[in-house]
Amino acid sequence: MTGPDILFEVYCPPHPQPLLSPEASDGYGKLRDAYETCRKRIEESEADLILVYSTTWPSIIGHQIQAHPEPEWVHVDDDFHFLGSMPYKFRMDVEFAEAFRDAAKSRGLQSRTVAYDGFPIDTGSVVALKLLNPENRIPACIVSSNMYANRAETIVLGKSARDAIQEQGKKAVVVVVSSLSNRMFTEHIDPTEDRIHSAKDDEWNRKILEFFGDGRLEDLSQLSREIHGQIRVQKVVAYKPAWWMSATMGQHNNYTGEVLAYEALHGSGGAVVLLTPASGSVGDKEFDEDDVEHYHGDRGVLDKGAL
Amino acid sequence: MAKGEIVLGCLAPHPPHVVYAENPEQNEAFSEGGWETLRWGYNRLARKLKTIDYDAMVIFTPHWQTYIGTHFLGLPEFKSKSVDPVFPNIFRFNYDISVDVDLAEKMCEVAGDSGIITKMMRNPDFRIDYGTITSCHMLNPDWDKPLVTISSNRNAHYYSPEVMNEQASALGEACAKAIEESGKKVVLISSHSLSHRHFVTESPLPEDMSREHIYNHSQYVWDMKLVDLMRGGKMREVIDIMPEFTEQTIAETEAGGLTWMMAAMGYPDYPAEIYGYQSVIGTGNLIAAWDPMEATREIVL
Numbered sequence: 182m183t184g185p186d187i188l189f190e191v192y193c194p195p196h197p198q199p200l201l202s203p204e205a206s207d208g209y210g211k212l213r214d215a216y217e218t219c220r221k222r223i224e225e226s227e228a229d230l231i232l233v234y235s236t237t238w239p240s241i242i243g244h245q246i247q248a249h250p251e252p253e254w255v256h257v258d259d260d261f262h263f264l265g266s267m268p269y270k271f272r273m274d275v276e277f278a279e280a281f282r283d284a285a286k287s288r289g290l291q292s293r294t295v296a297y298d299g300f301p302i303d304t305g306s307v308v309a310l311k312l313l314n315p316e317n318r319i320p321a322c323i324v325s326s327n328m329y330a331n332r333a334e335t336i337v338l339g340k341s342a343r344d345a346i347q348e349q350g351k352k353a354v355v356v357v358v359s360s361l362s363n364r365m366f367t368e369h370i371d372p373t374e375d376r377i378h379s380a381k382d383d384e385w386n387r388k389i390l391e392f393f394g395d396g397r398l399e400d401l402s403q404l405s406r407e408i409h410g411q412i413r414v415q416k417v418v419a420y421k422p423a424w425w426m427s428a429t430m431g432q433h434n435n436y437t438g439e440v441l442a443y444e445a446l447h448g449s450g451g452a453v454v455l456l457t458p459a460s461g462s463v464g465d466k467e468f469d470e471d472d473v474e475h476y477h478g479d480r481g482v483l484d485k486g487a488l
Numbered sequence: 489m490a491k492g493e494i495v496l497g498c499l500a501p502h503p504p505h506v507v508y509a510e511n512p513e514q515n516e517a518f519s520e521g522g523w524e525t526l527r528w529g530y531n532r533l534a535r536k537l538k539t540i541d542y543d544a545m546v547i548f549t550p551h552w553q554t555y556i557g558t559h560f561l562g563l564p565e566f567k568s569k570s571v572d573p574v575f576p577n578i579f580r581f582n583y584d585i586s587v588d589v590d591l592a593e594k595m596c597e598v599a600g601d602s603g604i605i606t607k608m609m610r611n612p613d614f615r616i617d618y619g620t621i622t623s624c625h626m627l628n629p630d631w632d633k634p635l636v637t638i639s640s641n642r643n644a645h646y647y648s649p650e651v652m653n654e655q656a657s658a659l660g661e662a663c664a665k666a667i668e669e670s671g672k673k674v675v676l677i678s679s680h681s682l683s684h685r686h687f688v689t690e691s692p693l694p695e696d697m698s699r700e701h702i703y704n705h706s707q708y709v710w711d712m713k714l715v716d717l718m719r720g721g722k723m724r725e726v727i728d729i730m731p732e733f734t735e736q737t738i739a740e741t742e743a744g745g746l747t748w749m750m751a752a753m754g755y756p757d758y759p760a761e762i763y764g765y766q767s768v769i770g771t772g773n774l775i776a777a778w779d780p781m782e783a784t785r786e787i788v789l
Contacts, residue, residue: 241574241686241769255613259639260554266613291689297576299569301615329688365555367646368605416645447556 185347187458188226190355190430191219191313192393192422194451195237195305198372200312201264205372208444208451215442215453216312222455223313223354230274230351231314231321232342234425235358237305239417240325243291244338247323248278249300258304267307274320277349281322284344288337289476305358313356326425328417332405335421337476339428355429359422361386361443361450362412370447378448385412386450390443393454395463396436402427403468412450430456432472434463489671494664494780495542497676497749497756498533501740501773502551502622504572504579506530509695512629516580522695529764529775530626532788536777537627537675539784544588544634545627546595546663547677550743551619552639555646557605558659559639560592563612572618578694581621588634594670595636599662604655609639623679633675638663640743649731649742656744657727660751667752676752678745682714683707683737683772690769703770710737711765711772718760718776723750737772753778762789 193216198205203213223231238245253270278294285292306323314321324342327334346353362382377383389408392401401408402423409420430436436456443452507515509522552559565586572579593608600606620637638659644652667674685703702708710733717726727750734742741747750756756778763775779785 238573241688242690243688257611257614259552260556260559262559262609262611262614263607266611295576297571297580299571299580300576301571301573303573327688329686364646367556367641369556369607414645416642 184431185343186352187346187430188228188352188354189222189455189457190357190426192357192359192426192452192454193309194360194446195235195308195358196446196449196451197258197261197264197267197304197308198446200267200308202372206375208375209372211442212444212451212453218441219453219455220313220315223319226354227352228319228354230277230346230353231310231319231356232353233306233309233321233323233356233358234326234422235303235305235323236326236422237303237358238323238325239328241328243293244285244327245325246278246282246292246294247273247302248275248294249273249296250275252300252302254299254302256302256304256307267311269302269307269311271310272317272320274322277322277345277351280349281324281342281345284348285338285341288341288474290334290337290341309356309358326421330421331419332424332470333473334476335424336428336473339425340474342429343431355426357422357426360446361389361452363414363449366448375445375447377445377450382412382450386443386452390440390452390454393456394438394440396438396456396459397434397463398427398430398436398456399432399434402432403470435459435461492667492670492672492674494667494676494753495540495673496537497753497778498627498678499746499774499776500623500627500677500679501681501775502619502679503681503768503771503773504575504618504622505694505768507581507622507625508578512625514582517578519578519695522697523766523768525764525766526768526773526775533763533775533777534627534629540675541673542633542675543672544591544636545624545675545677546591546636546638547620547623547679548638548640548745548748549617549619549679550640550740550745551617552637554639554641557607558599558641559607559609560596561587561635561637562589562592562608562610563587564589566614566616568615570616570618570621579618581618583616583621585616585631586634588636591670591672592636595638595663595666598666598669599659602658602662604659604662619679623677627677640745643744644734644742649734652742652744653727653730653747656747657751660748663748664752676749678749680740680743680745681771681773682711682739682741684740685738685770687770700767702767702772707737707772711774715762715765715774719762721756721758723757724755726750727755753780758782758785761786764789
């Protein structure tokens with residue numbers, strides 16, 4: 182085997198509407214249908230691991246990996262609490278979580294597993310796992326998004342995931358939980374009148390989806406900083422999911438892309454996309470940013486070059 | 489009915505480390521101590537609070553982040569476990585809190601009337617954030633007063649720290665009006681650090697104080713600038729430079745708590761009581777209080 186066995190990747194939004202109120206608008210219903218398509222695709226695959234990278238699980242002490250064998254709670258979203266509660270009980274692949282942690286450490290990253298009763302699994306992960314793997318047929322693993330991490334660290338984290346998948350001999354489905362444009366309306370709205378917050382956000386989202394449709398994942402990774410500046414609310418330092426996703430999937434453009442749905446979620450851009458590895462590359466970009474294999478931490482410059 | 493009033497305003501940072509270090513029975517993790525400068529400052533302020541007659545604590549928390557308006561806890565009781573998503577190794581706290589729903593609804597109503605987007609939170613499964621729990625536990629470990637928790641609307645993320653300052657001021661003024669109309673005596677709590685850059689590694693023993701220091705000197709200098717202004721009773725100036733401070737130190741003031749509290753208290757021109765300053769995993773944490781009563785106002789540190 183020349184690389185890890187990653188069957189396909191699912192990109193999906195973190196908002197709870199497709200889970201809690203799919204009937205509230207046509208758009209939410211279409212997103213729910215798209216999740217359903219992905220669920221079936223996962224069920225029909227030979228996957229024995231679902232690996233989730235969630236942008237709504239921020240961490241500070243390096244990269245946290247969920248390792249409770251059966252995390253159970255009733256989750257409520259901070260903003261959309263009025264839509265209802267989200268009871269969950271998941272099945273985690275503890276052995277994989279530990280292998281992922283070790284792989285991350287061996288590439289220089291700070292990483293730890295977390296296995297505590299009542300640990301607050303984030304809205305995005307709960308929505309994804311409840312809709313994509315409702316019977317817990319396949320064990321899962323969730324990794325956090327470090328709030329200070331930038332490109333090098335995130336790419337190395339993706340490569341660590343590849344190492345662990347390969348080392349464990351898993352057949353994995355990779356799930357990335359993230360909006361496209363993430364500006365929501367700041368007032369309460371009628372769901373039937375939901376739309377993308379601005380024309381600019383919509384245009385950028387559609388451009389990103391064009392890339393997804395063409396399977397140009399590494400090109401998206403290279404455009405990450407531009408995307409962040411154009412359509413991402415500056416909550417965190419960067420649009421990291423594109424980096425992690427591409428690094429985990431192998432840093433190329435050889436995919437069959439399927440955009441299953443693209444709808445507004447309280448103004449933000451919600452898309453469900455499938456990327457399946459294929460032959461034949463697309464794209465004409467040249468990349469001038471270094472590829473990174475090992476994370477060496479922040480580079481200290483304040484004490485260098487002084488007279 | 490007599491007019492309600494704000495009897496004290498507290499800047500009460502919420503690193504879960506201070507609860508961990510206290511070893512209360514509600515927290516599952518066990519420590520050997522640590523962060524005494526903060527904890528002893530908290531202990532002293534808690535003793536002062538025992539001497540004050542008040543009906544409720546109103547806390548503005550950065551760890552209930554909302555983007556669609558400002559939300560208020562709206563059920564009388566919440567009982568569950570709060571596990572810190574960032575530091576689960578040190579904070580797994582079993583809580584049982586009561587809420588002053590009448591006061592929360594009054595604040596929600598008055599803020600709504602003034603044009604602020606608001607929402608009452610009435611889902612019984614909602615989990616109370618660790619910011620609320622840490623600040624309230626350290627100020628009142630007996631948990632014998634009802635709370636009102638106010639979410640932090642993230643205007644700084646969506647717009648800018650300047651817009652955050654304007655919106656948080658408007659919310660503070662609305663809350664002050666609601667308190668006045670409620671006839672209640674209220675303690676306000678602004679729950680946050682000052683400078684807020686964390687180390688991304690943790691020592692094997694989190695309470696190993698030989699490893700604790702501010703993230704960098706720039707953060708420290710900014711924090712001390714604010715402490716000096718607070719000592720001098722220059723809270724209007726503090727709020728005026730808040731956007732710059734917030735950007736320079738990625739301060740937790742970005743959530744709007746201090747601006748909210750100072751606006752509600754009419755931007756005090758009297759000295760703050762300083763109870764302690766210490767770093768926690770690199771962030772700058774100050775405990776301070778504003779006592780409107782000159783007769784009971786102290787020079788603590």
